[in-house]
Amino acid sequence: MTxxxxxxxxxxxxxxxxxxxELDLTVPQGEFFALLGPSGCGKTTTLRMVxxxxxxxxxxxxxxxxxxxxxxxxxxxxxxxxxxxxxxPHLDIFENVAxxxxxxxxxxxxxxxxEMLDLVELGAxxxxxxxxxxxxxxxxxxxxxxxxxxxxxxxxxxxxxxLDLKLRRQMQIELKRIQTEVGITFVHVxxxxxxxxxxxxxxxxxxxxxxxxxxxPAELYDLPATTFVANFxxxxxxxxxxxxxxxxxxxxxDVHGGKVTVPVPRCRVTEGDVWMGIRPEKVFLxxxxxxxxxxxxxxxxxxxxxxxxxxxxxxxxxxxxxxQELTMFEQNTGARAALKVGDAVDxxxxxxxxxxxxxxxxxxxGVEDIAE
Amino acid sequence: MTRVGRWIGRHLIxxxxxxxxxxxxxxxxxxxxxSFNAPTSKLTYTFDGFTWQNWLHPCRPSGxxxxxxxxxxxxxxxxxxxxxxxxxxxxxxxRQRFRGRSATNLFIFLPMASPxxxxxxSLLALFVSxxxxxxxGFWTILIAHxxxxxxxxxxxxxxxxxxxxxxxxxxxMDLYANEWQTFxxxxxxxxxxxxxxxxxxxxSLSFDDFIITNLxxxxxxxxxxxxxxxxxxxxxxxxxxxxxxxxxxALVFVLGGELARRRRRSTRAR
Amino acid sequence: MSAIxxxxxxxxxxxxxxxxxxxxxxxxxxxWLLLFFVVPIVTLLxxxxxxxDGSIEAGFSMTWSWHNYVDALADYARPFGRSLWYALLTTAxxxxxxYPLAYAIAFKAGRWRNVMLALVIAPFFTSFLIRTLSxxxxxxxxxxxxxxxxxxxxxxxxxxxxxxxxxxxTGLTYNFLPFMVLPxxxxxxxxxxxxxxxxxxxxxxxxxxxxxxxxxxxxxxxxAGTLLTFIPxxxxxxxxxxxxTPKQRMIGNDIQRLFAAGAYPTAAALSVTLMAAIVVxxxxxxxxxxxxxxx
Numbered sequence: 001m002t003x004x005x006x007x008x009x010x011x012x013x014x015x016x017x018x019x020x021x022e023l024d025l026t027v028p029q030g031e032f033f034a035l036l037g038p039s040g041c042g043k044t045t046t047l048r049m050v051x052x053x054x055x056x057x058x059x060x061x062x063x064x065x066x067x068x069x070x071x072x073x074x075x076x077x078x079x080x081x082x083x084x085x086x087x088x089p090h091l092d093i094f095e096n097v098a099x100x101x102x103x104x105x106x107x108x109x110x111x112x113x114x115e116m117l118d119l120v121e122l123g124a125x126x127x128x129x130x131x132x133x134x135x136x137x138x139x140x141x142x143x144x145x146x147x148x149x150x151x152x153x154x155x156x157x158x159x160x161x162x163l164d165l166k167l168r169r170q171m172q173i174e175l176k177r178i179q180t181e182v183g184i185t186f187v188h189v190x191x192x193x194x195x196x197x198x199x200x201x202x203x204x205x206x207x208x209x210x211x212x213x214x215x216x217p218a219e220l221y222d223l224p225a226t227t228f229v230a231n232f233x234x235x236x237x238x239x240x241x242x243x244x245x246x247x248x249x250x251x252x253x254d255v256h257g258g259k260v261t262v263p264v265p266r267c268r269v270t271e272g273d274v275w276m277g278i279r280p281e282k283v284f285l286x287x288x289x290x291x292x293x294x295x296x297x298x299x300x301x302x303x304x305x306x307x308x309x310x311x312x313x314x315x316x317x318x319x320x321x322x323x324q325e326l327t328m329f330e331q332n333t334g335a336r337a338a339l340k341v342g343d344a345v346d347x348x349x350x351x352x353x354x355x356x357x358x359x360x361x362x363x364x365x366g367v368e369d370i371a372e
Numbered sequence: 373m374t375r376v377g378r379w380i381g382r383h384l385i386x387x388x389x390x391x392x393x394x395x396x397x398x399x400x401x402x403x404x405x406x407s408f409n410a411p412t413s414k415l416t417y418t419f420d421g422f423t424w425q426n427w428l429h430p431c432r433p434s435g436x437x438x439x440x441x442x443x444x445x446x447x448x449x450x451x452x453x454x455x456x457x458x459x460x461x462x463x464x465x466x467r468q469r470f471r472g473r474s475a476t477n478l479f480i481f482l483p484m485a486s487p488x489x490x491x492x493x494s495l496l497a498l499f500v501s502x503x504x505x506x507x508x509g510f511w512t513i514l515i516a517h518x519x520x521x522x523x524x525x526x527x528x529x530x531x532x533x534x535x536x537x538x539x540x541x542x543x544x545m546d547l548y549a550n551e552w553q554t555f556x557x558x559x560x561x562x563x564x565x566x567x568x569x570x571x572x573x574x575x576s577l578s579f580d581d582f583i584i585t586n587l588x589x590x591x592x593x594x595x596x597x598x599x600x601x602x603x604x605x606x607x608x609x610x611x612x613x614x615x616x617x618x619x620x621x622a623l624v625f626v627l628g629g630e631l632a633r634r635r636r637r638s639t640r641a642r
Numbered sequence: 643m644s645a646i647x648x649x650x651x652x653x654x655x656x657x658x659x660x661x662x663x664x665x666x667x668x669x670x671x672x673x674w675l676l677l678f679f680v681v682p683i684v685t686l687l688x689x690x691x692x693x694x695d696g697s698i699e700a701g702f703s704m705t706w707s708w709h710n711y712v713d714a715l716a717d718y719a720r721p722f723g724r725s726l727w728y729a730l731l732t733t734a735x736x737x738x739x740x741y742p743l744a745y746a747i748a749f750k751a752g753r754w755r756n757v758m759l760a761l762v763i764a765p766f767f768t769s770f771l772i773r774t775l776s777x778x779x780x781x782x783x784x785x786x787x788x789x790x791x792x793x794x795x796x797x798x799x800x801x802x803x804x805x806x807x808x809x810x811x812t813g814l815t816y817n818f819l820p821f822m823v824l825p826x827x828x829x830x831x832x833x834x835x836x837x838x839x840x841x842x843x844x845x846x847x848x849x850x851x852x853x854x855x856x857x858x859x860x861x862x863x864x865x866a867g868t869l870l871t872f873i874p875x876x877x878x879x880x881x882x883x884x885x886x887t888p889k890q891r892m893i894g895n896d897i898q899r900l901f902a903a904g905a906y907p908t909a910a911a912l913s914v915t916l917m918a919a920i921v922v923x924x925x926x927x928x929x930x931x932x933x934x935x936x937x
Binding site for chain 3: 496
């Protein structure tokens, strides 16, 4: 029996603003699923609707055969790990973890709690109170408290947000390991795109109450469907262009005078004005005038305007003849010396790494701005 | 500046604070002292001699212990009623959404901010004009006490409730507790200190009240009324025995709570 | 009792169900306050307009005698003004004494904070009549306080403290000090220490930091404390009676006496006037101080 989580037409309207708009979503059983998006995009609201803590204005939620839309939270086979852990301060760790079992009248509480605490490596902490634990330990208790009930779906609301970087990386690996071991469907809400890509099998990128794109991390990163996704996941260079025509399964695109080819499957629109997109790490900066490989896309006559050494890589900014500055990452393999500001360069990349998006979209969507 | 001068400067505020605290306690010392007084004359209120008699025979002055008993009974009853009603109101105001919230806020604050003479006299006016003028006593006093304690209870419980993270209740429901179980296992234990504080406050306000009580008591005599009456005549030292006892009881309560809190805190790892 | 919107098929009825819960919870307490606070005030207003020639035995008839107010104020203007003046003095002294204490507890007490708070609250549990009587003893003519003051020549050789304005104000200040200290403390305690540090960081000396950072941030506490002190002090009569002479008589004494004597309309008129005066002063004060959150 599969218990896929299916949201159909889910909407949530708060007085004054619309948090979620006609969302359709299927989370297959056993998958590690991430809801990714900036704050205010509706991801937490969606999660809470699945948990039963928020009531949908419209739409249905089904878990396998069961319609759980109208069910109270305590009637759903769904558990939540809260953002601030929400551990009961007046109960010790043992009782916190045992809480769900006791409410359901399950026997052998002591044994089950012991096993679960061992799983999260907090076996000796049963008698302590939440206030005596560190943030990372509290997080693991919250996880244990939810997992022990063997829910069909485990919801995680930015559970790693309060942890420092090193601990967060550790917990990301832990969570992934536990999920694989236990086999439960995880729905993980986060605004950290690296976190989502590391942990999830499938990511849904949300913005302003709608899902912009859904797919595996590689799919989303390699072929973004909208400018928002292109900018929110990693970085993208988006250049204004026009589609000239089609030849041999590729579209020919005019980029400020230069000609660029893009395979048709990688184009979201096939005519008119477009954004031509290329990821910074896919571009090779060749000295100006050098010969390109056959079939490469080239943009000529750029000038390096900034060089930033980041240890693993060097980040370049290069200004194109029409004034736009594009970003390039080059891994510091030591294969060649770094370029200098003022160097004249040409940009080379593979057509299969290019993507084309509708020009009507905002090229700054999804970019994190200090001014915001 | 000299070292001493600098030390004083830094601790000046603390020093002044302690002085004020001493000022607060000066009459208490007098009360405690006078509880051991053996008065030689009925006319003067001075310390004449030391005796244990007052503590051994606290009920000797006629009417004293009856008055204390009346005050205790009213205090207990008023506390129970005011705490119950006030807690319900506090829950409504913090956890429920409804129109007229700020109006209700004002409504609750008004009795706390009205002079006792106005509260008492208006109640008297009510009782008289509705025909109960001849039946003032225990019940009218009780009604009055619940009335002015309510606001204090609401404010105290509200303060505790707003400090409580509502996500704890959400977590409980997520973990299969229905509304009833959530309330009793999560909400109530966490609000309880506030409810307890409100009850203690209620009791002390009720026990100590004079102005409102005096206007609405008829022939019933509460402890503060007894004290007032005796202030016009002679002041039996047993009054100070009761006063000292109440003070020590309160001190034990409050300091005991603090000790318990410290012991709990010392078991924490951090 | 639930913190969040319950899920159900019909969202609209669930929301009005929640509102119903709210009204149900408010009902018992609200009804009590309505019956025994609001209605009495209205009754008081009505009683102030009764025929002043009535009595408890004969009953009172409503004659819409607005002149009760005129008569009452004419006869009792002095104690009335005196009450407001004493209340003002009391509030000022309470603020002067209470602020350092609250500040000390909030910022300087460290581990002893709760103990000090307990010490502020504990005397409150002793009957305030008894404590006021103790002041009578402390300030008596042959008590050590008067002797000490005579020794340092603050008081003349035939000076006394009891039965003076000073005694009454001292008693009033004493009785209402906790009402000033506790709201002040609550307000001061909430102030983020880092704000004060920021003041120092921006080159303000300790006094300037206090004036520009701490004091404004503690205003809600100051407003609450002054209100909770001024208002009851204006209506008090215990201190005046026990520690003063008829020359220090406050309006509360007269209202109490008139009620006891059965002169309800006059007493009610005075009561209403007192209430009105306070309301006016409070509104004016609160608007100028500019804080909304009192409760």
